[in-house]
Amino acid sequence: xxxxxxxxxxxxxxxADNPVDWWPWSAEAFEEARRRNVPVxxxxxxxxCHWCHVMAHESFEDEATAALMxxxxxxxxxxxxxxxxxxxxxxxxxxxATGQGGWPMTVFLTPDAEPFYFGTYFPPEPRHGMPSFxxxxxxxxxxxTDRRGEVDEVAGKIVRDxxxxxxxxxxxxxxxxxxxxxxxxGLTRDYDATHGGFGGAPKFPPSMTVEFLLRHYARVGTxxxxxxxxxxxxxxARGGIYDQLGGGFARYSVDRxxxxxxxxxxLYDNALLCRTYAHLWRATGSELARRVALETADFMVRELxxxxxxxxxxxxxxxxDPATGEHVEGAYYVWTPGQLREVLGDADAELAMTCFxxxxxxxxxxxxxxxxxxxxxxxxxxASRLTAIRERLxxxxxxxxxxxxxxxxxxxxxxxxxxxxAEVGAYFDRPDLIAAAVGAGDLLVRLHMDPRARLARTSKxxxxxxxxxxxxxxxxxxxxxxxxxxxxxxxxxxxxAGFLLDHVLAQFxxxxxxxxxxxxxxxxxxxxxxxxxxxxxxxxxxxxAAGALLSYxxxxxxxxxxxxxxxxxGIVKALGPRVPRFIGNGLAVAEAALDGxxxxxxxxDVLGDLHRTALLGTAPGAVVAAGPAGSTELPLLADRPLVxxxxxxxVCRGFVCGAPTTDPAQLAEQLS
Numbered sequence: 001x002x003x004x005x006x007x008x009x010x011x012x013x014x015x016a017d018n019p020v021d022w023w024p025w026s027a028e029a030f031e032e033a034r035r036r037n038v039p040v041x042x043x044x045x046x047x048x049c050h051w052c053h054v055m056a057h058e059s060f061e062d063e064a065t066a067a068l069m070x071x072x073x074x075x076x077x078x079x080x081x082x083x084x085x086x087x088x089x090x091x092x093x094x095x096x097a098t099g100q101g102g103w104p105m106t107v108f109l110t111p112d113a114e115p116f117y118f119g120t121y122f123p124p125e126p127r128h129g130m131p132s133f134x135x136x137x138x139x140x141x142x143x144x145t146d147r148r149g150e151v152d153e154v155a156g157k158i159v160r161d162x163x164x165x166x167x168x169x170x171x172x173x174x175x176x177x178x179x180x181x182x183x184x185x186g187l188t189r190d191y192d193a194t195h196g197g198f199g200g201a202p203k204f205p206p207s208m209t210v211e212f213l214l215r216h217y218a219r220v221g222t223x224x225x226x227x228x229x230x231x232x233x234x235x236x237a238r239g240g241i242y243d244q245l246g247g248g249f250a251r252y253s254v255d256r257x258x259x260x261x262x263x264x265x266x267l268y269d270n271a272l273l274c275r276t277y278a279h280l281w282r283a284t285g286s287e288l289a290r291r292v293a294l295e296t297a298d299f300m301v302r303e304l305x306x307x308x309x310x311x312x313x314x315x316x317x318x319x320x321d322p323a324t325g326e327h328v329e330g331a332y333y334v335w336t337p338g339q340l341r342e343v344l345g346d347a348d349a350e351l352a353m354t355c356f357x358x359x360x361x362x363x364x365x366x367x368x369x370x371x372x373x374x375x376x377x378x379x380x381x382x383a384s385r386l387t388a389i390r391e392r393l394x395x396x397x398x399x400x401x402x403x404x405x406x407x408x409x410x411x412x413x414x415x416x417x418x419x420x421x422a423e424v425g426a427y428f429d430r431p432d433l434i435a436a437a438v439g440a441g442d443l444l445v446r447l448h449m450d451p452r453a454r455l456a457r458t459s460k461x462x463x464x465x466x467x468x469x470x471x472x473x474x475x476x477x478x479x480x481x482x483x484x485x486x487x488x489x490x491x492x493x494x495x496x497a498g499f500l501l502d503h504v505l506a507q508f509x510x511x512x513x514x515x516x517x518x519x520x521x522x523x524x525x526x527x528x529x530x531x532x533x534x535x536x537x538x539x540x541x542x543x544x545a546a547g548a549l550l551s552y553x554x555x556x557x558x559x560x561x562x563x564x565x566x567x568x569x570g571i572v573k574a575l576g577p578r579v580p581r582f583i584g585n586g587l588a589v590a591e592a593a594l595d596g597x598x599x600x601x602x603x604x605d606v607l608g609d610l611h612r613t614a615l616l617g618t619a620p621g622a623v624v625a626a627g628p629a630g631s632t633e634l635p636l637l638a639d640r641p642l643v644x645x646x647x648x649x650x651v652c653r654g655f656v657c658g659a660p661t662t663d664p665a666q667l668a669e670q671l672s
Contacts, residue, residue: 002016004016008461009079009408021069024077025078025086037111038072041074044091048264050264050317051103059124062124073108081406094120097118108140114155115158116151173570174566176573183576196233197235201256203255204252208535209580212585215620230286236258236273237373242373245397246299247298249296251265260363265315267417300417308462310409310459311414312408322401332401332402334364411455411457418483419437441481441493444477447462448477468520471516472541474545478501486625490633494555505549518530518531549562551592555635597620602650603641611626
């Protein structure tokens with residue numbers, strides 16, 4: 001029976017025609033396992049996951065393997081992007097048991113959803129010391145039928161162990177100067193001075209850590225923080241992780257030099273990095289940072305925007321290789337010298353090889369190279385010639401079979417994209433980008449928010465999914481709405497953010513400890529209520545909520561929101577000095593809290609010189625409200641008159657303001 005045909009997840013739909021009798025995550029699936037007295041096989045992945053595709057082709061499309069799965073298990077397929085709560089709970093168990101995790105995630109459960117055996121990818125035959133997937137299926141089936149008591153004992157112990165894991169959270173104190181200085185020292189020790197970034201391979205773009213470094217520099221003036229941020233961003237922008245033709249970033253680099261990426265492109269990475277590069281330009285005036293911010297914004301609008309005005313989740317790493325007809329990783333993006341000559345002719349091909357680091361040996365597989373920009377453009381080619389070469393290669397690449405696109409709209413990641421596009425549009429006088437941000441915001445309000453301001457996690461093709469939003473959805477969408485309020489001067493976006501953040505206070509915050517949970521109090525109860533404050537590829541719901549609550553309080557003076565933000569930052573006091581790489585967003589929010597954050601009211605000027613100057617201020621986490629004198633839409637504008645009939649800006653902390661100014665240069669000085 002095909003139970004996946006009607007779902008909204010593109011990942012689940014990829015498996016709808018498997019011979020495996022898949023169930024979506026549901027109470028009915030576990031009831032079926034109980035009725036049949038068989039275990040549940042839970043398989044978790046996502047549509048842009050390379051190894052998920054590999055295991056699907058090798059095992060889930062194989063009739064013999066599917067027969068074993070159908071005979072001995074109830075098989076549940078989960079899209080981790082639609083159900084991050086399910087993914088988080090069982091990934092915690094996998095990592096605790098094996099010391100590592102990843103996708104596809106394969107977990108065997110009792111009919112009570114208690115895990116007892118774990119893994120990730122399993123090959124179709126024994127390989128490199130790993131058992132084959134059929135061997136795993138047989139072993140688990142034998143254990144279930146012959147040693148059921150042991151299985152139940154193991155499952156019970158795992159659930160108890162997970163339940164005993166508690167966070168050390170000091171809600172009484174936010175991080176201060178000492179903790180942030182220790183975090184900076186820890187990052188300095190972990191910094192790769194040769195290649196930029198932190199740690200070794202694989203290397204992920206440290207967008208949130210860079211944001212902390214930029215804010216720390218703006219507040220304290222530590223040159224080393226700015227240098228680490230700028231050098232890391234330049235290395236990434238010149239590496240293969242950045243698409244030198246079409247803009248946008250791949251998910252991570254498999255090497256420490258940023259040369260060979262894992263080619264999938266995720267919305268959240270590009271939204272975060274687009275904003276990071278814009279903030280680097282704001283701090284330094286770097287032309288490279290400006291170019292990358294704009295190219296990444298244009299990539300998101302061009303390749304990820306959906307017909308409904310939202311933004312799709314991802315582009316696949318794999319695509320069809322025209323030479324072989326096989327789906328392989330990176331086929332869309334890499335080039336051989338011969339391919340360059342075919343498109344450009346000999347002279348321009350030689351120049352392109354030099355400019356983009358293409359060699360006869362190749363930097364990837366089978367003699368192909370990932371395009372880089374290892375040297376400055378100036379000595380190698382004039383800008384117009386290099387631009388023409390890029391355009392010709394991009395047009396030729398567009399004729400190749402394109403990677404698949406996951407068209408589902410994830411609320412949280414769209415919130416991040418809205419914030420980035422709104423700011424980049426304002427910084428660089430691109431009203432089309434602001435319009436794209438507003439369009440995505442309209443979609444979230446219209447389709448994802450119900451009349452009680454509860455969020456649906458996803459939508460696809462104009463239809464909201466059934467899964468409830470988690471903390472990161474409420475936090476990141478609020479962040480996007482706050483950015484729209486700052487850029488457009490329209491108070492309705494602040495109002496929408498308030499609705500969502502009130503829901504955070506009511507449903508996600510532990511009133512006693514100040515800790516935050518990833519799922520609402522009235523959400524589906526799993527074997528453990530997930531709770532993770534660490535920032536990984538995207539901000540954790542915990543730290544994103546702290547940031548949005550802090551900004552909303554600065555806009556409105558709402559004391560409950562300010563208090564909740566500061567209590568949430570207690571976890572940053574504990575983790576920041578110890579593991580700064582994994583709490584970068586929390587550290588950035590802590591910088592804003594230490595700075596105030598500053599509140600800027602601009603009356604009589606929307607997207608004029610004063611307003612734009614306010615938006616370009618580098619004061620950490622500063623909030624901006626702009627509108628006509630006497631406006632009641634934005635609380636910061638109340639009782640802020642024009643000065644001698646001219647537009648004026650007021651810089652405040654805690655709604656206590658200094659003397660207003662009508663001079664953009666003076667305002668810039670106040671916000672430096």
